[in-house]
Amino acid sequence: MAGEMTPLKSLDARYYTDPEIFAVESNGLLASSWQFAGHASQLQKPGDYFTFEMAGESLFCVMDRDGSINTFYNVCQHRAHQLVSGSGHSKLIACPYHAWTYELSGQLRAGPNIKAVPGFDRSEICLTRVPTENFCGFLFVNLDPNARPMDEWFPDVRQQLRAHVPLIDRLRPLEWVEIPESCNWKVSVENYSECYHCTLNHKTFATGIVRPETYDIQPQGFCLRHTTECQNLDQMSYPIDLEANEHAGDYSSWFLWPMFSFQVYPGNMLNTYHWRAIDANHVVVWRGWYSLDGAESETVRQLARQDRETTVEEDICLVESVQRGLNSRGYRPGPLVIDPESGVNSEHSIAVLQGWMRSAGDGLPSFDADR
Numbered sequence: 567m568a569g570e571m572t573p574l575k576s577l578d579a580r581y582y583t584d585p586e587i588f589a590v591e592s593n594g595l596l597a598s599s600w601q602f603a604g605h606a607s608q609l610q611k612p613g614d615y616f617t618f619e620m621a622g623e624s625l626f627c628v629m630d631r632d633g634s635i636n637t638f639y640n641v642c643q644h645r646a647h648q649l650v651s652g653s654g655h656s657k658l659i660a661c662p663y664h665a666w667t668y669e670l671s672g673q674l675r676a677g678p679n680i681k682a683v684p685g686f687d688r689s690e691i692c693l694t695r696v697p698t699e700n701f702c703g704f705l706f707v708n709l710d711p712n713a714r715p716m717d718e719w720f721p722d723v724r725q726q727l728r729a730h731v732p733l734i735d736r737l738r739p740l741e742w743v744e745i746p747e748s749c750n751w752k753v754s755v756e757n758y759s760e761c762y763h764c765t766l767n768h769k770t771f772a773t774g775i776v777r778p779e780t781y782d783i784q785p786q787g788f789c790l791r792h793t794t795e796c797q798n799l800d801q802m803s804y805p806i807d808l809e810a811n812e813h814a815g816d817y818s819s820w821f822l823w824p825m826f827s828f829q830v831y832p833g834n835m836l837n838t839y840h841w842r843a844i845d846a847n848h849v850v851v852w853r854g855w856y857s858l859d860g861a862e863s864e865t866v867r868q869l870a871r872q873d874r875e876t877t878v879e880e881d882i883c884l885v886e887s888v889q890r891g892l893n894s895r896g897y898r899p900g901p902l903v904i905d906p907e908s909g910v911n912s913e914h915s916i917a918v919l920q921g922w923m924r925s926a927g928d929g930l931p932s933f934d935a936d937r
């Protein structure tokens with residue numbers, strides 16, 4: 567911060583390497599923040615479901631009879647067998663162990679011989695529900711039953727994203743690119759959240775569409791918003807109609823703490839990142855690519871390929887080297903380069919992020935700790 571005599575230091579290495587801190591994050595932050603589950607288009611009609619894993623839990627999203635989407639822990643309320651696997655369609659949720667069945671609302675419907683039990687009240691038994699939000703077609707869940715809504719965590723993001731991607735409701739996933747990285751999830755997220763490394767490490771950064779001197783990253787609630795002016799739009803690999811809408815020529819990104827990001831390229835071209843923390847030293851990043859109505863698109867395929875071969879590959883080398891360094895006895899956390907004027911060569915966004923990370927690693931709840 568401006569005026570302070572002692573520069574703010576980067577986070578202690580143990581936050582990135584200590585399995586005990588990882589356990590605190592898994593039980594705290596990861597179980598009380600909004601995490602990406604899947605895309606709404608994966609559920610087309612009542613009874614469609616898909617399973618996913620997060621924070622050590624198996625969960626599933628299912629479309630209810632009225633078209634709403636429920637998320638449940640994937641565990642039977644009889645004697646704890648897993649209910650469903652993969653994805654599919656079913657009118658009822660049937661447990662494979664003793665054949666108890668549940669409505670799509672989670673309510674117990676029937677079970678062999680349960681009527682023989684005096685006082686057995688079906689209506690008291692329901693699958694354990696998880697708060698779920700449909701955020702412009704992207705499904706997020708929060709294991710905290712009292713979770714505050716995403717619009718409080720990420721003010722104005724929904725409206726801004728819609729303005730930047732006017733046809734977002736028609737987008738369908740075309741490709742998920744899976745990128746395992748041998749580093750702590752926070753190393754990968756920090757790498758995404760600053761561009762102090764970009765000039766040196768991303769060959770296309772200075773010569774591409776971004777005007778580096780205008781690049782900035784600012785907090786917006788628990789979102790880190792990236793903005794920049796663009797250049798060379800006539801040299802892009804796909805044509806853009808700049809007259810199409812207000813943001814047709816813009817680049818922007820919205821990182822949603824702790825593990826998701828929307829990124830929009832000029833031409834209203836949406837792509838996403840989501841991270842899944844594996845353990846203190848491993849994370850998997852998925853790059854998501856979309857097309858209108860899920861139509862095959864060579865443009866999108868090529869963007870996905872190009873991104874994987876350049877930016878992603880370059881960043882993997884950086885983050886894995888950093889993780890080795892964080893495990894070195896020789897590392898003492900260095901000062902962050904915080905320019906009071908912000909800008910591309912400033913780590914002010916890392917200072918914000920590491921504030922959230924420190925709270926999470928210390929087991930403090932996000933809202934009470936930082937707002």
Ligand code: FES
Pocket residue numbers: 642643644645646647661662663664665666
């Ligand atoms: S554990 Fe599911 S029916 Fe028994």
Ligand SMILES: [Fe+2]
Pocket residue numbers: 757758763764768877881
């Ligand atoms: Fe990078």
